[in-house]
Amino acid sequence: MTEAEREQLLAEKDKALSYLRSIMTSPVYDVAVESDLTPLTKLSDKLNNDIWLKREDQQPVHSFKLRGAYNKLSMLDEQSKQQGVVAASAGNHAQGLALAAKKLNIAATIVMPITTPDIKVDNVRRYGADVRLIGKSYNEAQAAMHDVAKKEGKTVIHPFDDEDVLVGQGTVAKEILQQNPNADVVFVPVGGGGLLAGMAVYLKQMAPHVRVIGVEAEDSACLKAALEAGQPTDLAQVGLFADGVAVKRIGETTFGLIERYCDDVITVNIDEICASIKDIFEQTRVIAEPAGALSLAGLQKYCANSAGQENLVAILSGANMNFHSLRYVSERCELGEQKEAVLAVTIPEQKGSFRRFCKSLGGKVITEFNYRYNQQSAEKNASANIFVGVRVADSQQRHALVESLSSSFFVRDFTDNELAKLHVRYMIGGHSPSALNERIFRFQFPEYPGALENFLDMLGEHWNITLFHYRNHGAAFGQVLAGFELDDSDHSQFFEHLASLGYVYSEETDNLAYQAFLD
Structure with missing residues (x-):
């Protein structure tokens, strides 16, 4: 090792210890609570592991974001506090910052896109923040935020790419080790990386044996893209379902820490997220937002290839669910649990064909059946395409069903086909x-x-x-x-x-x- 390399290593160790000290002495408990670590006994039995859920839904704003926002504001100098702060957000960062600013008697301005649901706008205003609805997207709101900061001399509070913010988020890891010293793997949702960076740097200093795994939505996997590129890189587009982690580019500061201290990253799809929302509700009666259920979805994906008998912790990072999204979640969760097969089956256009098809299912429940008569159906020896949903126990039973039906009918499995699930099933x-x-x-x-x-x-x-x-x-x-x-x-x-x-x-x-x- 060269002298330069030795000096760099020492500098990194000093920086890590500085983060550790800051996390251990953070004043977040002036406003935040030490959230419960809840055992998920039913899921533990199913997955042959001890599963724990860190309940950040219990924070006053129902999200971990309060921790980072309060820690950042508490570190501002007096002049910055007097001039006020500004942020762009359509969700949990806005609510966390608004409450933190109210607690510290700091004027907060939140720029939100006009697309923001009224419930979130009303919550931010309820905490006393000045809400300005500008632009149809986060990027437009962010540009307006910088104009406000420049013209009014306000300090910008970044939602994740800030050392004081990620220190506040790191207090989640401190609590986990206090509540369950036997934790083996911790799964953390990833948007811009503030929560993962803060938790990873703490866990690897205090319990190096604990594996830290980030979990991303497949359609917003900015960390995975950055790891492949070796540096933060922009995604061409991001999905909107898990809006709490819909970030195009991982933070610069957060990426450096994640690259050093995070062990792995897992991506999950919409169906898997919806299934985890259902699991959380059944175990806790809490309705997690999609980003809030992300890490449990990653945990379950991990369990599919693990030996079992580990202590696994997932972070329920937020529960600010838009009520009208529940219909969509309900529709998708059985697919995420692999308990519904979505099939296209060609049957003869004859009387009794549907009955014969049903008998071939061997008593399995039909969840949906779509068919429309057309002119071609009247032709001799014609066949008909039906769109059918069938309840199954798991993916293995689904594949067995397809194989069994294929001996008598022409069958196509559309269970993983987004077009079929989002549109075709509603417009046959x-x-x-x-x-x-x-x-x-x-x-x-x-x-x-x-x-x-x-x-x-x-x-x-x-x-x-x-x-x-x-x-x-x-x-x-x-x-x-x-x-x-x-x-x-x-x-x-x-x-x-x-x-x-x-x-x-x-x-x-x-x-x-x-x-x-x-x-």
Whole structure:
């Protein structure tokens, strides 16, 4: 080891010890509570591990964000406190900062997008903050926040990429070791990385044997992208379901600590998150927000390949769930638990076919059955496509069911097909009545009053819309499936237009669910 390398190592150790001291002496308990570490006995039996849930839903703002915000504000000098603070947030950071500022008698301004649900706006105002609704996205709100900071001399409070903020979040790890010294693995949700960085640097100093695993949503995996690139990098787009962790770029400060002290990162999908929301509710009667259930979803994925008999801790990081999103969660949770098979089955267009198909299920419960008669159905020896949901015990039983049905029918398994789950199951209506040069696209966009109208305005009237299906999944985001009649000469201009819209989209023309029921 060279002298320069030795000096760098010593500097890193000194910095880690500085974080450790700051976490141990943080004043967060002036406003935060030491949240419970709740055993999940039912899940422990199922997964052959001792499962524990760190209950940050018990904080006054129902989220861990209060810890980092209060620690940061308590470290400001008197002049900064007198001039006030400002932040951009559409969620838990806003509420945590507002309450922390009220406790310390500091004027707080929160810039929120106009897409923010009223319940969150009202909660922030209830804590005494000055709320300014600006822009239709977080990026627009963030730009406005910097203008406010510059013009009014206010200190910007970053939601995660700040040393004092991550120190406050690190107090969660301190409590876990006090409550369960035998913890083997701790699973931490990842958005910008503040919670993971603060917890990891503490755990690796105090209990180096404890494995620290970050958990990300598949459609917002900015940490995974940064680890692959060797540095923070921007995601082209992020999903909106788990909005509490919908971050395009991991923090610079947080990434340095995570890269050094975090052992692994796991990604989970929407169905797995929804299944964990249900598990948390059944064990605690608490309704976690999607980001709040993220780490438990990662824990369960980890258990699928573990030997068992470990002490595993997941962080319930927040419970500020939009009530209208519960319908969507309920629809998806059985898929996340792999207790529903979604199938397309071709049966003869004859009387009694449905009865024969049901008998072939061997008594399994049908959760959904969709079919529409069309002209082709009247032809001799015609067949019909049905869209069917069947309750199963697990993925193994699902695969066995598909194999069994395939001996008598033509079967396609759409259980992992997003287009089938989001749209097709709600719009079975037959094939297009005439031959069209049709291309199919799925869109996702932030939900706010007039969002659908704005979406249609931005699509324009240049191309004929041949199919359209829209679902509102609560106040956070909307889903659209749209078909367009496109000649070959239209393709270049059409895709340039899509790129200019800025919406998250994917083409689904080759999707088998579309071809089976709507093409």
